[in-house]
Structures are given as structure tokens and as C-alpha cells.
Amino acid sequence: MRYEAPETMKAAAQMLAKAKGAAFVLAGGTDLLVKLKSGMIEPDLVIDIKRTKGAYDIKKTATGFAIGAAVSGAQLGEDRVLKKAWPGVVEAANLIGSKQVQGRCTMSGNLCNGSPAADSVPALFAAGAKVALAGPTGKRTIPIEQVPTGPGRTSLRKGEIIEQILLPKRPPKSGDAYLRFIPRTEMDIAVVSAGVNIVLDAKGTVKEARIALGAVAPTVLLVADAAKAIVGTKLDDAALEKLGAACAAACRPIDDKRGTIEFRTKVAAVLARRAAKIAYSRAGGQ
Amino acid sequence: MSIKVSTTINDDTVDFVCDESESLLDALRNRIGLTGAKEGCGTGDCGACSVTVDGRLVCSCLVLAAEAEGSKIETIEGMANGNELHPLQRKFIEHAALQCGICTPGFLIAARALLKKNPDPSEEEIRFGLAGNLCRCTGYDKIVRAVQDAAREMRGA
Numbered sequence: 001m002r003y004e005a006p007e008t009m010k011a012a013a014q015m016l017a018k019a020k021g022a023a024f025v026l027a028g029g030t031d032l033l034v035k036l037k038s039g040m041i042e043p044d045l046v047i048d049i050k051r052t053k054g055a056y057d058i059k060k061t062a063t064g065f066a067i068g069a070a071v072s073g074a075q076l077g078e079d080r081v082l083k084k085a086w087p088g089v090v091e092a093a094n095l096i097g098s099k100q101v102q103g104r105c106t107m108s109g110n111l112c113n114g115s116p117a118a119d120s121v122p123a124l125f126a127a128g129a130k131v132a133l134a135g136p137t138g139k140r141t142i143p144i145e146q147v148p149t150g151p152g153r154t155s156l157r158k159g160e161i162i163e164q165i166l167l168p169k170r171p172p173k174s175g176d177a178y179l180r181f182i183p184r185t186e187m188d189i190a191v192v193s194a195g196v197n198i199v200l201d202a203k204g205t206v207k208e209a210r211i212a213l214g215a216v217a218p219t220v221l222l223v224a225d226a227a228k229a230i231v232g233t234k235l236d237d238a239a240l241e242k243l244g245a246a247c248a249a250a251c252r253p254i255d256d257k258r259g260t261i262e263f264r265t266k267v268a269a270v271l272a273r274r275a276a277k278i279a280y281s282r283a284g285g286q
Numbered sequence: 287m288s289i290k291v292s293t294t295i296n297d298d299t300v301d302f303v304c305d306e307s308e309s310l311l312d313a314l315r316n317r318i319g320l321t322g323a324k325e326g327c328g329t330g331d332c333g334a335c336s337v338t339v340d341g342r343l344v345c346s347c348l349v350l351a352a353e354a355e356g357s358k359i360e361t362i363e364g365m366a367n368g369n370e371l372h373p374l375q376r377k378f379i380e381h382a383a384l385q386c387g388i389c390t391p392g393f394l395i396a397a398r399a400l401l402k403k404n405p406d407p408s409e410e411e412i413r414f415g416l417a418g419n420l421c422r423c424t425g426y427d428k429i430v431r432a433v434q435d436a437a438r439e440m441r442g443a
Binding site for chain 2: 001002003005026029030033034036037038043046048050072074097098099100101102103104185186187
């Protein structure tokens with residue numbers, strides 16, 4: 001195995017594009033090194049992107065926030081400005097693993113690992129995040145929901161690497177939240193999860209909403225019908241009921257040791273309703 | 287092929303040569319002779335290999351040694367000040383917060399990182415803060431009490 005730590009994303013992308021054999025991108029390594037040690041993967045090349053410029057930066061920009069690919073969960077949790085603007089996203093990222101894992105794990109890695117149960121991903125879907133990709137011939141930016149295509153699979157092209165995760169600017173009266181169900185209190189993988197982001201108008205009526213579910217389909221799902229169910233309402237019981245029903249209808253989970261189809265479908269609706277209430281109250285709704 | 291890595295470990299300059307796929311834990315133990323960090327699971331679940339890298343608590347089994355180039359690493363071997371134990375170490379002994387001792391270096395490093403961020407943690411915060419460290423002997427209660435007692439002493443309360 002060859003280890004490279006290039007100083008620019010362009011160099012990293014070109015290395016990845018040219019690589020013969022199995023090449024992998026290393027950021028926090030909390031998934032990659034587990035796979036490496038267990039023999040699940042046998043890399044010929046590992047490209048460490050943590051030495052690239054801006055990899056650890058959380059930048060406030062004209063259009064929101066740009067989060068470097070190596071920014072760890074612990075670093076996100078310490079950024080008060082980001083946490084105030086996107087509490088749901090930061091809480092979701094901070095649920096990944098232990099404090100030790102938080103010291104290294106990244107949202108970019110969480111996304112590229114391609115797990116439908118990834119904690120930060122539903123929150124990022126709900127937030128309307130975008131992903132800035134560096135490729136061997138140039139850069140492009142795509143909506144986050146275009147990245148995962150199935151368990152362990154993404155739409156990234158050969159040589160492409162996530163350079164930044166972009167969160168939009170917060171309009172006034174908006175809020176987000178993320179909830180997951182696990183049978184323990186920590187150190188577990190989501191059985192079901194829900195991320196909700198809400199924007200209110202001056203009167204406290206829901207103007208825009210985005211609702212995403214985790215671990216109920218081969219990828220994280222953005223549920224447009226659930227969002228539609230609460231737009232134009234003040235999140236009254238009837239609206240919440242419709243939101244829950246739309247979420248349950250969108251679920252196509254598997255039965256496994258963590259949860260049954262029936263359980264996941266029911267709990268998805270419950271978590272989405274609860275997360276919507278938290279997001280609504282964070283947006284200043286009453 | 288192998289890689290030369292320059293680091294600072296417990297305030298000493300340490301240069302070593304490692305294989306590309308070697309973990310920081312293996313380099314610490316087998317090349318540098320710092321055997322305080324243990325390998326429990328090797329998958330980042332048990333925390334027995336906890337160290338800090340540039341001030342961040344990490345599992346050294348999930349770090350490549352090559353990644354440590356230029357980093358400042360702190361391990362259990364640097365925790366005591368000469369013969370004087372760190373308050374956490376002393377309290378672990380006083381409260382009998384260990385039996386076999388395999389998990390103890392990891393708990394101490396993680397507890398020190400916790401108290402640095404939060405000098406007055408609640409019991410719940412201690413349990414969450416140390417959730418990435420597994421102990422199969424003590425049942426955790428003695429560890430939690432030792433950390434509470436050390437925190438009290440370190441705050442001068």
C-alpha cells in the first residue's frame with residue numbers, strides 16, 4: 001500500500017483519477033481504517049486529504065457556511081456560530097460514535113461511506129446542503145441528495161473528492177433538528193432517523209420545509225410530500241398527522257437485527273413529527 | 287517501502303520509520319516502546335488505545351502512523367509528572383477504579399480530555415464522555431466516582 005498526503009485537492013483528485021488498482025480517500029479514517037484492518041478492502045493507494053489547503057476550515061461565506069472535508073465532529077461541536085445557525089446538523093454529526101471517533105470523523109466521510117443510517121446525512125439533506133467536489137479536470141457543486149446512490153455507493157465520478165460541504169445561509173425565523181432511534185443511549189447506529197428544517201413567515205406559518213429520513217431505504221430519503229403536508233400550517237396536530245403519514249408512506253426499509261419493517265415505518269413517522277416540532281420551535285414558532 | 291515520520295510525543299521529539307499501512311498504535315507500541323496504549327478491539331469501539339493527537343482525543347488504532355507526521359502526541363506515559371501521579375491516576379487507585387488494568391490507560395487519557403473541556407461534569411456527562419471506553423471488570427461506577435473525585439480536586443473544590 002502506498003500512502004500519499006498531497007497539499008492540494010487538485011493533486012489529490014489527479015492522483016485518485018490516475019490510480020491503478022484500489023485507491024481510497026482518507027479523511028478521518030473512522031470507516032476506512034476499520035475496513036482496511038478487517039481486510040474488507042486492500043488498498044493499493046491511500047490518499048490522505050488532511051494536508052490540503054482549507055481541509056480543516058469552517059468558513060462563513062456570503063452564501064452560508066463552507067465546511068472543509070477534514071473538519072471533525074468535535075470541531076463542528078466547538079463552532080458556536082455554526083451550531084447556532086444549524087443546530088440540527090451539528091447535533092446529528094455529534095451523534096456519530098464516541099468522543100474518540102468524534103476527534104476524527106467527518107461529515108464528508110459519513111456521506112461518502114454511503115450508509116443509509118449515517119447520522120449527519122438526513123440533517124444535511126434537510127438543510128439543503130450542497131457538496132463542492134474537486135475532480136481531476138475541475139470542480140463542480142451538486143445538491144447533497146444527488147450523492148448517495150445505494151448502500152456504500154455514491155454518484156462521485158472517478159477522481160472526484162468532496163472538498164467542502166456547503167450549508168445555505170439561514171433566513172430569519174428558521175430552524176432545524178435531527179432525531180434518531182437507537183436501543184442504547186450512545187455508541188450505536190440509527191435504527192431510524194429523521195432530519196427536519198423549517199422556515200417560517202412573519203406570522204409563524206411554515207413557509208418552507210425539508211424533511212429527510214434515514215435507515216428506511218437504500219439511501220437517505222428526502223420526503224417532499226411530508227414537507228408539503230406542513231407548508232402553510234402552524235404545525236397543528238392535523239398537519240403533524242399528515243407529515244407522519246407521508247413519512248410512513250415513503251419508507252421502504254429492510255427487516256434486520258436492528259429493527260423490523262413495521263417498527264422502522266412507525267418510528268420514522270414519530271421521529272419526523274418530533275423533529276418537526278423541535279425545528280418549528282427553534283425557528284421561533286409557537 | 288516505508289515512511290519516515292517526525293513527531294513530538296509527550297514533549298519529546300520522536301522520529302520513527304513505519305510501514306504505510308501501520309497504525310499509530312502499532313508504531314507507539316512496537317517501534318517506540320510506549321506500550322501504555324493497548325489494543326482491545328482494533329476497530330475504534332473500546333478506547334483502550336486512546337491518545338491525543340494535536341489535542342484531539344482519538345483511538346490510535348484508527349490513525350495511520352504516517353498521518354502523525356508533524357503532530358504532537360500525548361500518551362499515558364506522559365501523564366504523571368515524574369514520580370508524581372496525575373490526580374486522575376491517584377484517584378483511580380484510591381477508588382479501586384481498575385481491576386485487570388487493560389482499559390485504564392485509555393480511561394485516564396479520555397477522562398483527562400473530558401475534564402479539560404468540562405472541569406465540572408455531571409455523572410451523566412462523565413458516562414457520555416467515557417462511552418467510548420469499555421471496561422469489563424469494574425462495572426464503571428468506581429471509574430465514574432474516581433473521575434468525579436479527581437475533578438473536584440482539580441477544580442480546588
